[in-house]
Amino acid sequence: MSEQWWKSAVVYQVYPRSFADADGDGTGDLRGIIGRLDYIAALGVDVVWLSPVYPSPMDDNGYDVSDYQNIDPLFGTLSDFDELVAKMHERGLKLMMDLVVNHTSDEHAWFEESRTSKYSAKRDWYWWRPARPGTTPGERGAEPNNWDSFFSGSAWTYDKDTQEYYLHLFSKKQPDLNWENPEVREHVYDMMRWWLDRGVDGFRMDVINFISKITDLPDRLVSQAEVPGDGTPYDFSRPRIHEFLHEMNKAVFAPADKALVIVGEMPGVTVDDAVLFTDPARCEVDMVFEFEHMGVDRGHDKWDIVPFALPSLKASLAHWQRGLAECGWNSLYWNNHDQPRVVTRFGDDGEFRVRSAKTLGTVLHMHRGTPYIYQGEELGMTNTVFEDIDDFRDIESINHFTEATSLGEPSADVLEKLRFMSRDNARTPMQWDDTAHAGFTKGEPWIGVNPNYKVINADAQALDEDSMLWHYRRLIRLRHELPVVAHGNFTMLLEDDPCVYAFTRRLGDTELLVLGNFSSQQQHLDVPDVESWLASELLLGNVFREKYDDPPSHLAPWESRIYRRRIHRREG
Numbered sequence: 085m086s087e088q089w090w091k092s093a094v095v096y097q098v099y100p101r102s103f104a105d106a107d108g109d110g111t112g113d114l115r116g117i118i119g120r121l122d123y124i125a126a127l128g129v130d131v132v133w134l135s136p137v138y139p140s141p142m143d144d145n146g147y148d149v150s151d152y153q154n155i156d157p158l159f160g161t162l163s164d165f166d167e168l169v170a171k172m173h174e175r176g177l178k179l180m181m182d183l184v185v186n187h188t189s190d191e192h193a194w195f196e197e198s199r200t201s202k203y204s205a206k207r208d209w210y211w212w213r214p215a216r217p218g219t220t221p222g223e224r225g226a227e228p229n230n231w232d233s234f235f236s237g238s239a240w241t242y243d244k245d246t247q248e249y250y251l252h253l254f255s256k257k258q259p260d261l262n263w264e265n266p267e268v269r270e271h272v273y274d275m276m277r278w279w280l281d282r283g284v285d286g287f288r289m290d291v292i293n294f295i296s297k298i299t300d301l302p303d304r305l306v307s308q309a310e311v312p313g314d315g316t317p318y319d320f321s322r323p324r325i326h327e328f329l330h331e332m333n334k335a336v337f338a339p340a341d342k343a344l345v346i347v348g349e350m351p352g353v354t355v356d357d358a359v360l361f362t363d364p365a366r367c368e369v370d371m372v373f374e375f376e377h378m379g380v381d382r383g384h385d386k387w388d389i390v391p392f393a394l395p396s397l398k399a400s401l402a403h404w405q406r407g408l409a410e411c412g413w414n415s416l417y418w419n420n421h422d423q424p425r426v427v428t429r430f431g432d433d434g435e436f437r438v439r440s441a442k443t444l445g446t447v448l449h450m451h452r453g454t455p456y457i458y459q460g461e462e463l464g465m466t467n468t469v470f471e472d473i474d475d476f477r478d479i480e481s482i483n484h485f486t487e488a489t490s491l492g493e494p495s496a497d498v499l500e501k502l503r504f505m506s507r508d509n510a511r512t513p514m515q516w517d518d519t520a521h522a523g524f525t526k527g528e529p530w531i532g533v534n535p536n537y538k539v540i541n542a543d544a545q546a547l548d549e550d551s552m553l554w555h556y557r558r559l560i561r562l563r564h565e566l567p568v569v570a571h572g573n574f575t576m577l578l579e580d581d582p583c584v585y586a587f588t589r590r591l592g593d594t595e596l597l598v599l600g601n602f603s604s605q606q607q608h609l610d611v612p613d614v615e616s617w618l619a620s621e622l623l624l625g626n627v628f629r630e631k632y633d634d635p636p637s638h639l640a641p642w643e644s645r646i647y648r649r650r651i652h653r654r655e656g
């Protein structure tokens with residue numbers, strides 16, 4: 085297996101609580117996943133990214149870990165986990181564990197010990213600070229600095245017993261670990277080696293660029309334009325991040341005697357920094373998971389939703405394609421457990437749902453990078469229906485609702501934004517069939533099933549070769565079979581066109597032309613040098629025609645096509 089096997093791989097993300105429930109308690113579990121491995125294998129993917137299954141109070145659905153070396157009883161046992169790994173390996177699937185080490189749960193033994201006293205041996209494992217000088221500890225404004233948490237409110241919580249504050253960039257039940265402390269790093273590396281020995285094939289590392297902080301934790305600058313709730317609450321320079329990741333690589337990844345995949349989830353990472361993180365010579369991570377393109381419909385924060393404009397999306401993705409063309413690697417995704425469903429967000433989840441979902445898939449999968457499919461994306465699952473705030477489960481959404489309404493925003497307005505952008509849209513149960521609860525559980529699901537499961541479900545699509553599911557299988561096969569998809573260079577065409585997404589990929593004498601209409605109207609195509617594609621071969625499309633006008637002069641609403649040609653003469 086080549087060292088960089090993940091360059092031609094496709095990742096499938098399983099969010100365990102919403103994937104498949106075997107024991108009927110309404111929450112998905114490991115045995116549920118085991119029961120669906122044939123489905124995942126039939127898609128043709130290479131890697132499964134498993135969102136956290138560690139013991140957790142579930143304040144943030146498992147992204148608040150209270151024991152790094154066990155499985156939460158809600159999901160099963162370590163022996164279920166071992167069986168999952170073995171059965172995945174039997175099917176040629178690799179397992180990528182979610183690793184959440186920027187913070188622990190406040191119920192982790194490390195934090196429980198840390199909070200006992202200022203003199204605890206683990207005090208320095210977390211970020212404890214006294215109140216701001218000249219203030220009364222515990223009162224508003226006394227927090228050590230002005231950082232906000234990503235989940236609303238201050239990033240500091242006051243601990244009455246020891247009269248200091250601890251830092252939490254996420255909820256107050258997710259205290260940040262102090263990576264400056266070498267003992268913390270050693271314990272984390274030990275734990276990672278333990279999972280590798282148990283059979284896992286890599287890690288998706290949660291907000292891993294946040295582990296290095298400016299140690300004097302300065303106030304962030306507050307600009308005039310800023311409003312409360314800004315989602316980027318602190319300075320993004322992270323002085324020791326490359327050093328920490330290199331150290332981790334040498335301590336954990338390099339000695340492992342197998343082909344791993346290491347992904348760094350890095351909100352706010354720049355292209356230049358991504359090159360450094362993923363340059364193989366620097367031994368840090370294999371690829372970044374960045375967010376720039378998820379910001380194209382975002383104003384000053386994620387709840388300030390601005391209209392989607394295709395040129396901004398193209399500009400962002402093209403910028404990353406160019407920036408990593410010579411060195412480095414990126415992840416490609418539209419969806420994960422933190423994003424609303426893409427067919428609702430950037431596509432048309434009404435009349436052209438299937439066609440637009442196929443076009444979104446086609447365009448993404450033909451970029452350079454490693455594509456990720458989030459459970460249900462391959463079925464064209466959509467955002468769901470939330471009647472009121474009680475239908476939401478996500479801490480980020482609920483906290484935002486509480487904060488925004490307490491500041492005077494009408495609840496109807498806040499709800500409207502949540503309905504579109506809430507992470508819970510991604511977390512409704514996987515739609516397996518048209519029986520009760522979409523075949524996800526025999527019990528009462530922990531979050532409502534999307535009412536459209538009778539129409540959108542895996543069983544129906546498995547029987548229909550024209551379905552989304554089959555389209556995704558074809559896209560994955562193209563990446564595996566055509567080196568140009570994984571390795572070819574990328575050239576964006578028609579950058580300013582508001583409706584058409586067009587680009588070429590080229591490797592040696594093979595060139596692909598990818599075309600996608602991102603609108604519900606027919607579009608005229610103005611592809612440069614289009615005559616040269618006359619004798620090309622149509623590899624995949626999403627609109628059936630008796631006769632194709634190759635090369636096309638028009639695309640039907642949400643139509644997409646992939647062409648291939650051999651280049652016989654030397655060109656530029």
Ligand code: NOJ
Nearest residue numbers: 144147184254290291422
């Ligand atoms: C990123 C994860 O993807 C998200 O779900 C989580 O809430 C935060 N990190 C905190 O761990």
